[in-house]
Amino acid sequence: MIVEILDRRGTVRHRVRLVAFPATIGRGYGNDVILDDRYVDPLHARLEWDGHGGLVLVDQGSVNLLRDPASGQRTRQLPVRSGVEVRLGRTTLRFLDPAATLEPALRDGAVGEADGPIARPLLMAAVILGTGVLLTLNSWLGKTDRTRFSELAGEALIALLMVMVWAGGWALVNRITQQRFRFPEHLTIPCVVLSGYIVASAVEEWLSFLVPEGIAWGTLIAGIGLALTVWGLAAHLARVSTLSRTAQWLWSLTVVGALTGVVTLANSGDQPEFAGANSASQLKPLPARWIPTVTPAEFLTEVDQLKEDVDQLNDRMAERDAEAE
Amino acid sequence: MSLVHRALRIPGALAVLGVALVTGLPAQAGSPDAALVYRRFAARVVKIQSIEKRSGAKSAIGSGFFVSGSGHVVTNYHVVSELINRPERYRAELVDGGERSRTVEVLAIDVVHDLAVLQAEPAGDPWFALAPASPDRGTRLYSMGHPHDLGLSIVEGTYNGLLEHTLYPKIHFTGSINPGMSGGPTVSAEGVVVGVNVSTAGEQVSFLVPVDRVIALVGEATRPGYVRPDSLLRTVAQQLLSYQDTYLARLFADSTRTVTLGGYQVPTEPAPFFKCWGDASHSRTRPYETIEHQCSTDDYVFISGEQWSGVLTLQHTVLSTRDLNRFRFYSLLTSQFSGDGFEFQGREVVTPQRCTTGNVRQPGLALTTVFCTRRYRKLDGLYDVFFKAATLGDPSSGLITTLTLSGVTFENARRVVERFLASLGRAPE
Numbered sequence: 001m002i003v004e005i006l007d008r009r010g011t012v013r014h015r016v017r018l019v020a021f022p023a024t025i026g027r028g029y030g031n032d033v034i035l036d037d038r039y040v041d042p043l044h045a046r047l048e049w050d051g052h053g054g055l056v057l058v059d060q061g062s063v064n065l066l067r068d069p070a071s072g073q074r075t076r077q078l079p080v081r082s083g084v085e086v087r088l089g090r091t092t093l094r095f096l097d098p099a100a101t102l103e104p105a106l107r108d109g110a111v112g113e114a115d116g117p118i119a120r121p122l123l124m125a126a127v128i129l130g131t132g133v134l135l136t137l138n139s140w141l142g143k144t145d146r147t148r149f150s151e152l153a154g155e156a157l158i159a160l161l162m163v164m165v166w167a168g169g170w171a172l173v174n175r176i177t178q179q180r181f182r183f184p185e186h187l188t189i190p191c192v193v194l195s196g197y198i199v200a201s202a203v204e205e206w207l208s209f210l211v212p213e214g215i216a217w218g219t220l221i222a223g224i225g226l227a228l229t230v231w232g233l234a235a236h237l238a239r240v241s242t243l244s245r246t247a248q249w250l251w252s253l254t255v256v257g258a259l260t261g262v263v264t265l266a267n268s269g270d271q272p273e274f275a276g277a278n279s280a281s282q283l284k285p286l287p288a289r290w291i292p293t294v295t296p297a298e299f300l301t302e303v304d305q306l307k308e309d310v311d312q313l314n315d316r317m318a319e320r321d322a323e324a325e
Numbered sequence: 326m327s328l329v330h331r332a333l334r335i336p337g338a339l340a341v342l343g344v345a346l347v348t349g350l351p352a353q354a355g356s357p358d359a360a361l362v363y364r365r366f367a368a369r370v371v372k373i374q375s376i377e378k379r380s381g382a383k384s385a386i387g388s389g390f391f392v393s394g395s396g397h398v399v400t401n402y403h404v405v406s407e408l409i410n411r412p413e414r415y416r417a418e419l420v421d422g423g424e425r426s427r428t429v430e431v432l433a434i435d436v437v438h439d440l441a442v443l444q445a446e447p448a449g450d451p452w453f454a455l456a457p458a459s460p461d462r463g464t465r466l467y468s469m470g471h472p473h474d475l476g477l478s479i480v481e482g483t484y485n486g487l488l489e490h491t492l493y494p495k496i497h498f499t500g501s502i503n504p505g506m507s508g509g510p511t512v513s514a515e516g517v518v519v520g521v522n523v524s525t526a527g528e529q530v531s532f533l534v535p536v537d538r539v540i541a542l543v544g545e546a547t548r549p550g551y552v553r554p555d556s557l558l559r560t561v562a563q564q565l566l567s568y569q570d571t572y573l574a575r576l577f578a579d580s581t582r583t584v585t586l587g588g589y590q591v592p593t594e595p596a597p598f599f600k601c602w603g604d605a606s607h608s609r610t611r612p613y614e615t616i617e618h619q620c621s622t623d624d625y626v627f628i629s630g631e632q633w634s635g636v637l638t639l640q641h642t643v644l645s646t647r648d649l650n651r652f653r654f655y656s657l658l659t660s661q662f663s664g665d666g667f668e669f670q671g672r673e674v675v676t677p678q679r680c681t682t683g684n685v686r687q688p689g690l691a692l693t694t695v696f697c698t699r700r701y702r703k704l705d706g707l708y709d710v711f712f713k714a715a716t717l718g719d720p721s722s723g724l725i726t727t728l729t730l731s732g733v734t735f736e737n738a739r740r741v742v743e744r745f746l747a748s749l750g751r752a753p754e
Contacts, residue, residue, distance in 0.1 A: 144649065144657035146612050209693075281682055281695055283658045285651035288718025293686035296746045300739055302681050303696045307735045309679040310700040310708070317676060317702065 001047070001055065001080070002096040003033050010092075017098065021055065022048035025088065039064055039089030047080060055080040055095075064089050118235070124188045128160075131191040135159050138198050163190045174240045182239050193232040200224050205282040210292060230256045358514050362467045363479045366516050369451050370509055372420040372471045373400050373429070373443070375407045379414070388470035388509030388522070389419060389443065391452035392543050396445040399539055400508030401523055402434050403627045405441050409434065409557040410629040410703070419445055422477070432553055433546035436561045437568045437626055437635070438493055438538045439523050441508075442546040453510060455540045458519045460484045468500055468522055468531075470509025480506075482529065484519060492572055492598040492624045492635070495532045496520045502531035562704035565626065565634060565732050569707075572596065573730075573737045576637075577744035585752040586616050587643035589716065589724040592748040595639065598622055612648035613657060617641070626732065632674040634707070634732030645722040658723045662715045666697060667729070675699045675709065684717065689751040691717040696742065698735065710738035712745070724749075 003025075005014040016033050023032040028042035035044070041062035050056040057078045059066050065074040067087040078086055082097030118124065135156035140147065167187035174182050204221035211217070233252035237243060243251065294302075370390045374383040387404030391397065398419060407415040408431055420426045429443040460466070464484040472478050482500020498511055502522045509522045511533050520533025545551065554560045576595045584593045594601050601620035619640040626635035644661065646654050667678060680697035694714040701707040712728045728745050730738050 141652045142656050144613065144653060144660065146610060146648075281659070281663050281693060283655050283662055283693055283715055283717065283723075285655045285720055286718065288691040291684055291691050291717055293684040293691055296685050296687065296743060299683045299685045299694060299696075300743055302683060303739060303742075306679045306681055306696065306698050307708075310676050310698055313676045313679070314700045314702055317672075 002098050004094040004096060005033075005035065006085075006092040006094060012094075018047065022046050024060075025057075025093070026060070033093075035088060035091050037089040037091045040091060041089075044088050050079065057086060062088075118185055118188050118192075121184070124184045127188050127191050127195070128184075131163075131195045132156050132160055134195050134198050138202075159194075163187065163194065166190055170236050170240060177240050185239060186236060189232050189235045193228045196228040197225055200228075206284055209282045209284045209286075226256060226260060358465065359467055359479050359481050362512065362514060362516070363469075366451075366453070366510075366512060367469065367477055367479075368422045369453050370469045370477055371398060371422075372474075372477075373398070373404050373508060374418055374420065374426075375405060376416050376418060377414060378416060384415065386471060386474050386505055387507040388505065390469075390508075390510040390518070391450045392442075392455055392539075393452055393547065394447065394450075396447035396450075397432070397452075397543060397547060398429060398443040398445055399510075399521060399543065400441050400443060401521065401534075402436050402439045402441045403523075404508045405431055405443070406627065406629050409561065412557075417443065419443070421448075421450060430553070431557055433542055433551070434557055434560055434564075435538065435542045436564050436628065438534050438542075439627060440521065440534055440539060440542050442543055453512070453516065453518045455518055455536060455543060457540065458513070458517050458536050460513060460519055462486050464513065466498060466500070466511050466513060466519055468498065468502055468506065468509060468511040468533075470502070470506025470522055472503035472505045474505055478506075482511075482531070487535070488532070488623075490598055490600055490623060492622055494535050494538070495523070495624075496535055498522075498531045498533050499529050500531055501525075501529050558703055559705075561628065562701075562707060565628075565704060566706055566734065568626075568635070569733045569737060572598070573733060573741055576741050577748055581744075581748055583748065583750075584618060586618055586641055587645055587722055587724065588719075588752050589641075589643060590750045590752045591618065591641045591724065591726060592639070592745065593618060594620055595637075598624070599637070599639070601639075613644055613646040613654070616643040628704070628732075629674070631671050632701075634701075634709075636729070636731045638727070638729045640727045642725045643722065644725070647721065649721070651720040654721055654723075658715055658725065661725055662693070662713065665727075666711055667699060667709055674702055676702060678711070685714070685746065687746065687749060690749060692746075692749070693717055694746075698738070701732070704732075706734055707732050708735045708738060709733075710735075710742070712742045714746070714749070 001018045003016045003018060004012045005016070007013050018032055024043055024046050025031055025033040025035065026042050026044040027035055027037065027040045031043065041060065041064075043060045044062045045060055045066060046058050047055055048058060057066060057080050059076040065076060066078050067074050068078075069085050069087045069092050078084070080095045082095060082100050085092055085094045087093075136152050139155050140152050143152070164187060167183060167190060170186040171181045171183040174180055174186065200221045204217050207217045230249070230252045233255060234248045237248040237251060238245070241248070370388060373387045373389045375385040376382065377384045385404065385407060387400055389398045389400035389404070392399050402409075405417050408417050417429050417431070418426045419429050425448075427445045427448070429445045431441055432444045433442045434440065462485060466482055466484050468480045468482060469477065480500050480502065482498050485497040485499050488495045488497050496511075496519065498520070502525045506522045507524075510518045511520050511522060512518050518536050518539070520535050521539055523532050523534050525531040577592055581592045581595050583590045599620040600623055601618065603616070603618040605614070605616040607614040617640070619638065621638040622636055624635060625633045627633050642661065644654075644657060646657070649657065676699050678697045678699040680695055682693070682695045685692045685694050692714040694712070697711040699709050701709075709731045710729070710733065714726050716724045726749065728742065730741060733741075
């Protein structure tokens with residue numbers, strides 16, 4: 001029989017293998033299982049055969065008796081099977097059959113992935129550095145005044161610093177749960193997400209410029225952005241937790257989904273006012289002959305649809321007003 | 326009101342202001358004529374109050390004057406606009422010289438010229454006989470009304486002819502008309518009505534509706550068989566519809582003048598009632614240059630406290646750079662292109678806007694365009710339209726041009742935008 005000594009959170013502190021019975025449990029040094037607990041008697045209990053091939057734990061006249069950890073009930077005798085827990089003083093013991101079959105080992109997704117592409121030092125350095133360059137380039141292209149390079153690099157550094165704070169948070173959690181920091185990996189993950197965002201929004205600008213009507217590029221790219229975020233969160237979770245891979249993705253999806261839902265709900269009140277505004281217009285430097293265009297007449301045919309839209313909108317608003325009155 | 330202020334920004338307007346200050350001085354000294362005019366004609370002028378029915382308190386005041394022995398009173402449309410827009414919430418009354426008040430009905434309106442004819446119970450009031458008047462420039466005139474509800478006042482000033490470059494005629498009166506005097510008469514020393522007080526640009530620059538518009542409306546309202554419309558709001562819509570039909574007909578027709586800005590040819594001064602001005606800027610701290618050219622109608626039509634209409638604006642901006650690469654230059658174009666739109670008006674008066682975008686090809690030009698529209702909720706058939714286009718393809722220069730139309734039919738707006746688009750082009754080499 002294996003006796004596991006558990007701490008308050010249920011984590012195994014110590015395991016003792018008992019081969020000969022009766023065996024004694026108590027605070028005294030002569031016991032087979034020694035418990036360092038002031039609420040345990042020097043000789044607290046004895047584990048012995050019950051005469052039917054089973055084991056029983058018998059109290060030896062202790063001050064605090066034996067207690068069922070679930071119900072708190074005190075008892076003098078407790079039949080012991082594999083998996084039974086009992087409290088002596090303030091210590092919880094769990095009995096296990098050494099022949100019991102165990103669950104197969106968890107696949108360490110984290111380790112698998114971490115040792116995979118992201119954990120390679122050269123790649124990590126390239127991603128982090130690349131993100132810095134991308135941030136600088138992005139802010140340089142968006143600036144239309146005279147800007148010094150130091151200013152741009154400063155901005156990119158501030159952004160990277162914020163990412164580092166995020167990564168630091170995850171690394172600390174990682175240290176607590178897995179005794180490993182893995183800071184570079186936690187830094188690489190948001191860098192991948194950030195770079196993905198920058199690239200995706202650049203692609204979106206070009207697509208909405210080249211094919212302005214018909215396809216909601218913004219929504220499509222927002223979807224890609226969300227997917228990247230879900231991946232990032234799952235990758236962090238894979239490193240800090242022992243969750244199965246499915247659970248990592250589910251948690252991540254739930255968190256991102258909930259946040260997106262809250263933001264969407266918060267903005268939904270403004271929908272009718274801003275729907276169809278011209279905020280999406282992007283101008284890109286392409287030679288005129290490469291730009292897909294329509295004739296003014298074709299464009300004005302599209303415009304005619306707008307009249308129907310606002311007329312319908314007007315009718316709906318009138319109906320709503322009538323209802324309100 | 327913003328338009329009047331904008332007009333003041335034109336350098337030419339400053340000269341007008343200077344004249345106004347000088348000619349205003351004798352008026353402050355007072356003259357025996359003013360006392361005489363007041364004594365003879367004050368009894369013909371009344372105060373008009375718009376009363377909120379539930380609170381029973383006045384929500385707006387203006388002035389008016391009798392034009393017949395049978396209780397016809399002339400005032401401004403904007404003095405009684407609350408009644409017309411929300412007849413269920415407001416009523417109007419007049420207060421005569423004897424401080425007696427009488428309920429009045431709106432009989433006829435001319436929203437474009439800002440006039441209304443009211444009907445009051447006749448009580449033997451003295452009245453102004455209306456006749457066409459064309460005084461000489463500089464003629465001394467006397468404006469009467471109730472400034473800030475302080476009691477009937479008389480203001481002396483001079484006639485300065487009809488305004489130039491306006492969509493509808495207005496008299497430039499050099500004298501201080503203040504809020505509350507709206508709808509009051511401006512008369513000659515002999516008591517001939519020259520115009521109706523309507524607005525001011527401050528500093529003694531004031532405007533009157535010419536008496537011939539008053540004669541036309543009073544003639545219509547007192548014509549035998551005239552029936553007061555059931556819904557004056559519908560009349561407002563009809564008047565705005567026919568008004569925009571007349572002035573939009575020839576806008577951006579083939580004869581429209583064009584100017585060259587940078588490498589582009591753009592339309593300017595689409596009609597004589599537009600005022601145009603421009604500016605160019607180059608700053609050492611900015612890596613690009615801008616040339617601006619804008620035109621706007623000087624007038625707007627007051628519909629209600631929440632809504633005004635009949636404004637047309639046109640704005641061209643040419644941006645060019647030697648220092649920005651093409652990607653950064655197009656970031657600049659994008660930031661200048663997106664963003665602005667309609668002036669805000671509440672949900673009660675207009676629908677939210679709807680827009681469409683598209684890349685359009687013109688001979689020699691590829692343009693990205695945005696067309697937005699919103700509909701007037703209480704005035705059937707009227708829309709606001711906002712059209713914006715930016716040239717594409719040039720790596721270091723671009724034209725951004727905007728056209729806004731308000732209070733127009735969708736068909737007219739579409740036609741004007743079509744002509745406007747067609748008038749854009751590249752400057753001849």
